[in-house]
Amino acid sequence: MNFIKQVMLFIVLLLISGCKKTYPEQKHLFPEIVLSDNDRILILAPHPDDEVLGCGGIIQKALEEKLPMSIVFFTYGDNNQWSFMVYRKRPVVLPKAVQKMGLIRHDEAIAATKVLGVNSNQLIFLGYPDFRTLNIWYSHWGDSPPARSMLTRVNKVPYSNALRPGAMYKGEEILKDLETIILKFKPTKIFVSHPVDHNPDHRALYLFTRVALWDLKEKITAELYPYIIHFPKWPRPRRFVKNRQIVPPNALKDKIKWQENLLDSTEVKVKYEAIKKHKSQFEVASKLLLSFIASNELFGDFPVVILDQKIDLPYSLNKSEMDSTNIPEELTEEETNLFVGIENRYVSLEGENLVLSIETSRSLTETVSLSIYMFGYRDDRSFGKMPKIHINFSTEGYKVFDKGKLLTKHGLKIVQSRREKKILVPLELLGYPQIVLTSARTYTVKIPLDWVSWRIIELPK
Numbered sequence: 001m002n003f004i005k006q007v008m009l010f011i012v013l014l015l016i017s018g019c020k021k022t023y024p025e026q027k028h029l030f031p032e033i034v035l036s037d038n039d040r041i042l043i044l045a046p047h048p049d050d051e052v053l054g055c056g057g058i059i060q061k062a063l064e065e066k067l068p069m070s071i072v073f074f075t076y077g078d079n080n081q082w083s084f085m086v087y088r089k090r091p092v093v094l095p096k097a098v099q100k101m102g103l104i105r106h107d108e109a110i111a112a113t114k115v116l117g118v119n120s121n122q123l124i125f126l127g128y129p130d131f132r133t134l135n136i137w138y139s140h141w142g143d144s145p146p147a148r149s150m151l152t153r154v155n156k157v158p159y160s161n162a163l164r165p166g167a168m169y170k171g172e173e174i175l176k177d178l179e180t181i182i183l184k185f186k187p188t189k190i191f192v193s194h195p196v197d198h199n200p201d202h203r204a205l206y207l208f209t210r211v212a213l214w215d216l217k218e219k220i221t222a223e224l225y226p227y228i229i230h231f232p233k234w235p236r237p238r239r240f241v242k243n244r245q246i247v248p249p250n251a252l253k254d255k256i257k258w259q260e261n262l263l264d265s266t267e268v269k270v271k272y273e274a275i276k277k278h279k280s281q282f283e284v285a286s287k288l289l290l291s292f293i294a295s296n297e298l299f300g301d302f303p304v305v306i307l308d309q310k311i312d313l314p315y316s317l318n319k320s321e322m323d324s325t326n327i328p329e330e331l332t333e334e335e336t337n338l339f340v341g342i343e344n345r346y347v348s349l350e351g352e353n354l355v356l357s358i359e360t361s362r363s364l365t366e367t368v369s370l371s372i373y374m375f376g377y378r379d380d381r382s383f384g385k386m387p388k389i390h391i392n393f394s395t396e397g398y399k400v401f402d403k404g405k406l407l408t409k410h411g412l413k414i415v416q417s418r419r420e421k422k423i424l425v426p427l428e429l430l431g432y433p434q435i436v437l438t439s440a441r442t443y444t445v446k447i448p449l450d451w452v453s454w455r456i457i458e459l460p461k
Contacts, residue, residue: 029245030258033225033299035061035189041069042187042222044209046201047077047130048109049278053292054227055191056116056271057263063117070185072124072178073109074205076159078102079130079151080281098151099158102130104280106161112277116270126177127162129154129169134200137207138373139404141171141384171208172384178212187222194226195302196252196453202229207437207454211383214435225259225299228252229292240272240290246298256300263295305457307349317345317438317455340368340442341450343419347438347457353413353424354459358440363418368449369394372440374425376433386431393421427459434459 035041041062045051051059051071062069078098110120128136129149140147146155147169157167163181167173182190192209193202206226213222228234234249248258263271272293276282282289305317341361348355356372364370370393376386390401391412400410413424430436435458441451 044192075130076102115274127157133204198230258300376430377435
């Protein structure tokens with residue numbers, strides 16, 4: 001009898017192993033993301049199509065394992081004028097016409113996720129302004145007026161099929177929506193856009209998500225898996241390549257603990273079919289979109305920088321984090337000659353001051369400015385009421401702003417040379433934060449030249 005049981009057990013094990021998916025032409029380049037039976041998967045997409053590009057394989061796996069899953073779209077993608085013109089075969093400039101394109105992208109998202117196996121009741125559309133959400137992050141808080149969309153010309157969610165039609169384009173409203181969704185859905189794994197992504201909406205969604213999770217840390221514990229879509233000269237080649245495995249950008253390869261999700265041939269095919277449903281984008285950017293139809297998906301985040309007050313040493317946030325040789329193609333020859341990149345930034349504590357040092361490749365010019373951002377967070381105070389400091393350097397000196405308002409009294413101490421700015425920022429000015437979020441950029445007029453990713457600094461309690 002025991003022998004018969006052993007034979008039956010052996011047959012069952014063979015059947016189970018035969019059902020398990022294999023990846024014959026692939027090998028793991030990085031640790032694998034494993035979805036467990038208790039997982040609840042939340043996908044956060046800045047625009048319709050990012051859900052497929054960044055997480056098409058994860059979505060399929062979650063559905064196959066019958067895990068609770070929801071997909072949230074931050075914007076309707078209603079600011080992509082070039083793709084709209086190609087799609088419509090004529091310029092699309094009137095606000096109502098642009099909103100119609102937003103509704104088209106909404107419907108494309110439903111069609112694309114249906115190919116992946118998602119029901120429309122698993123989708124949530126927020127409707128915040130495409131290409132303006134980072135602007136909201138910078139300065140539209142508290143008593144500041146709401147942001148205004150560039151093309152739709154509205155300052156609140158105009159779509160009746162959004163989660164909250166009429167929500168004002170302000171930071172508190174975005175946090176309210178994200179925290180409501182997270183608290184209700186209770187995700188264990190959140191897949192979101194990356195802070196190093198070159199699209200501002202992608203960076204903004206990451207930042208708002210981080211703050212929402214800090215606000216909810218006593219109620220929700222979720223792992224964060226950021227994915228990159230927009231980065232210079234990546235991925236290469238810009239086309240579909242059979243059996244291709246994507247590797248991280250060279251500048252970030254060793255700075256982030258990467259993880260990956262492998263896709264089998266069926267999952268790759270489904271992801272390919274899904275991205276084609278985003279017709280308005282596929283017609284104009286098929287090569288870029290198809291470069292993400294690969295046999296793996298990458299996820300990873302920068303480590304939090306932890307400062308110990310007893311150690312007064314600089315912590316480098318970004319040695320070659322961004323490649324300052326990637327001069328924007330849209331610059332004129334004259335502007336290219338004035339290009340100023342960011343080489344390094346360091347952070348340390350000196351007494352009651354947070355010290356940030358920025359080194360640029362060249363000194364600033366009459367047309368090139370440097371902006372440094374430092375936002376404080378405390379768990380016992382509304383983030384909307386916390387200081388959001390912006391320091392703007394030019395050849396004429398510097399100005400300090402909080403949520404876009406000029407400060408005449410700030411207590412900053414500046415030590416600067418031709419290429420380096422050392423800023424001593426009183427912790428009081430930052431609201432005596434537990435956490436600081438910081439970034440920097442150079443720009444000419446309104447054209448960005450170089451920038452470094454937002455990074456998170458944890459201060460001593």
